[in-house]
Amino acid sequence: MERRALILEAAAREFERVGYAAATIAAIARAAGVSQGALYFHFPTKTALALGVIDEQNVRTFDVVSHVDSSPTASLVAASRGIADMLLTDPIVSAGIRLSLERGEFAPATVAFYDQWIGGISDVFRLAIASGELRTDLTAEQLGSTTVPMFTGVQLVSAVRTGRQDLFPALDAMWRLLLGGIVDPRHRDRLLGVVAETFG
Amino acid sequence: MERRALILEAAAREFERVGYAAATIAAIARAAGVSQGALYFHFPTKTALALGVIDEQNVRTFDVVSHVDSSPTASLVAASRGIADMLLTDPIVSAGIRLSLERGEFAPATVAFYDQWIGGISDVFRLAIASGELRTDLTAEQLGSTTVPMFTGVQLVSAVRTGRQDLFPALDAMWRLLLGGIVDPRHRDRLLGVVAETFG
Numbered sequence: 001m002e003r004r005a006l007i008l009e010a011a012a013r014e015f016e017r018v019g020y021a022a023a024t025i026a027a028i029a030r031a032a033g034v035s036q037g038a039l040y041f042h043f044p045t046k047t048a049l050a051l052g053v054i055d056e057q058n059v060r061t062f063d064v065v066s067h068v069d070s071s072p073t074a075s076l077v078a079a080s081r082g083i084a085d086m087l088l089t090d091p092i093v094s095a096g097i098r099l100s101l102e103r104g105e106f107a108p109a110t111v112a113f114y115d116q117w118i119g120g121i122s123d124v125f126r127l128a129i130a131s132g133e134l135r136t137d138l139t140a141e142q143l144g145s146t147t148v149p150m151f152t153g154v155q156l157v158s159a160v161r162t163g164r165q166d167l168f169p170a171l172d173a174m175w176r177l178l179l180g181g182i183v184d185p186r187h188r189d190r191l192l193g194v195v196a197e198t199f200g
Numbered sequence: 201m202e203r204r205a206l207i208l209e210a211a212a213r214e215f216e217r218v219g220y221a222a223a224t225i226a227a228i229a230r231a232a233g234v235s236q237g238a239l240y241f242h243f244p245t246k247t248a249l250a251l252g253v254i255d256e257q258n259v260r261t262f263d264v265v266s267h268v269d270s271s272p273t274a275s276l277v278a279a280s281r282g283i284a285d286m287l288l289t290d291p292i293v294s295a296g297i298r299l300s301l302e303r304g305e306f307a308p309a310t311v312a313f314y315d316q317w318i319g320g321i322s323d324v325f326r327l328a329i330a331s332g333e334l335r336t337d338l339t340a341e342q343l344g345s346t347t348v349p350m351f352t353g354v355q356l357v358s359a360v361r362t363g364r365q366d367l368f369p370a371l372d373a374m375w376r377l378l379l380g381g382i383v384d385p386r387h388r389d390r391l392l393g394v395v396a397e398t399f400g
């Protein structure tokens with residue numbers, strides 16, 4: 001791994017371990033196996049490190065939503081599973097999403113991140129409505145701007161309560177609750193089957 | 201206001217303004233109009249201040265869910281409006297909920313907070329199912345442990361994206377999406393009417 005990536009990964013692990021407030025440059029440099037001087041060369045402040053983690057998280061997670069197959073709704077379920085897998089294994093993703101909700105210095109990066117996500121997910125909901133899979137009086141934009149925050153809350157509270165041990169059952173329940181009211185009856189069994197296969 | 205409450209309120213405002221990491225005891229004491237010595241007498245560390253805000257938030261928010269009237273589902277909608285009003289006007293509540301999602305030192309207080317909330321909301325869902333308002337193959341416990349995180353995510357992302365300016369429309373869309381799949385057809389129009397009156 002190149003040095004910049006190593007540092008970002010060590011920073012993400014440290015932010016997850018002790019929280020952003022308590023994390024120190026010294027501990028991050030030690031964990032990355034670089035000198036503090038080398039770390040400062042890449043990231044002059046702790047804020048810059050956090051923004052680096054947020055940006056890299058954004059790149060990694062947004063990639064999973066760019067694959068839409070013939071069932072747009074199933075693609076959304078698959079995307080949520082992809083993000084869930086990253087939350088469980090990739091500290092850049094878990095730390096990046098948590099940092100993006102902190103108050104203050106990260107706000108501009110965070111707003112751009114959620115706007116991009118909500119835009120991308122709303123596009124897939126638009127396809128799902130057009131394909132006949134979904135039938136609802138909510139607009140695609142309302143569905144996107146509601147489900148992205150819902151997923152955010154479900155994974156965050158799962159992290160806080162159980163260290164994400166209940167993440168899959170929590171997402172299973174989330175999708176069953178969500179789809180119950182919007183799925184067209186003709187697609188209901190198939191799509192609930194996709195949810196059960198993905199998270200059951 | 202007594203001095204301890206004044207300090208907690210100033211701390212909450214400062215955590216919301218600059219973030220927990222960047223907040224200083226000196227700035228909080230200044231905003232509360234007390235000496236740093238007086239502040240340390242009540243709260244010996246910044247962690248103690250944060251835990252004080254989380255606890256006080258917990259007391260204030262949990263109170264609104266203890267009022268269940270003849271329509272349990274309508275009571276849940278009313279409770280979410282009550283919390284939304286507090287999020288918009290009470291810095292203790294907005295700062296407390298945000299702090300409760302930070303990694304690290306606050307975890308025990310946070311787990312207790314979410315367990316209590318999910319337990320309380322699940323109890324109301326149990327009444328709503330028993331009363332015939334809701335009809336779903338999800339259990340009351342699954343509904344509680346899904347909707348509390350959903351609400352958390354919706355209000356947090358609203359805070360990040362728009363400073364909570366879109367909180368009411370976001371909650372309106374959340375409830376319409378949620379109720380669509382679980383409400384008994386005989387209660388549908390009435391309960392969607394409650395949502396529209398509450399957040400529309």
